[in-house]
């Protein structure tokens with residue numbers, strides 16, 4: 001990570017991680033929006049790698065570049081300079097990356113079960129198997145009762161829970177979640193985070209979460225702090241044992 005906190009020990013989330021086992025690796029990756037005097041540097045030269053089973057929080061004030069960094073890791077944005085690669089993922093890595101976006105990401109014409117099953121159907125899974133996996137994932141975030149509803153019939157928090165269930169059903173190797181608990185009350189947020197952590201533990205997936213919530217960051221083992229597009233510090237700690245019970 002650049003610049004690196006000299007007091008922090010080496011960890012797989014840092015450049016010292018095994019380059020070939022990295023699910024995603026950034027080297028001096030920068031992302032600029034706009035041109036000339038209107039240019040905004042959302043991410044300045046980030047260098048980091050995410051290894052299997054990593055549990056990373058990206059914290060920082062609004063506008064500091066957290067979502068932009070996550071979009072680079074997801075391949076949704078190409079770096080303006082530097083590189084982002086996915087050494088341990090297949091050429092077509094999209095099925096192996098699960099994304100939870102901020103805001104509305106459900107398809108309005110599909111009900112909740114169909115929305116949750118969609119990535120599996122698109123990946124070629126049989127419809128009935130995909131539906132079973134979707135219903136199981138919805139149950140894990142206490143959203144089984146919403147299966148037949150349309151997105152327009154959901155609250156913002158319920159829609160966010162469904163977006164998390166969709167990623168759980170997909171069982172990806174890398175989960176990138178942008179404020180997955182941002183629109184949820186504390187108890188529901190803690191429950192959804194537990195579902196994400198449990199799913200990641202079960203499958204060995206890596207988890208990267210952007211958050212404003214210190215209680216969310218406290219449950220992850222590594223914390224990146226962003227300010228004005230720069231990753232300032234990398235902290236390592238034992239995650240809190242807090243559960244949603």
Ligand SMILES: Nc1ncnc2c1ncn2[C@@H]1O[C@H](COP(=O)(O)OP(=O)(O)OP(=O)(O)O)[C@@H](O)[C@H]1O
Nearest residue numbers: 033034040041042061062063064065066067068069
């Ligand atoms: N598509 C875009 N076009 C132009 N500027 C953008 C775009 N997306 C983000 N930015 C700018 O890049 C900077 C970083 O934004 P980003 O959304 O990554 O921050 P953030 O830390 O995720 O904020 P928040 O916590 O509010 O979600 C901000 O100055 C923002 O205005």
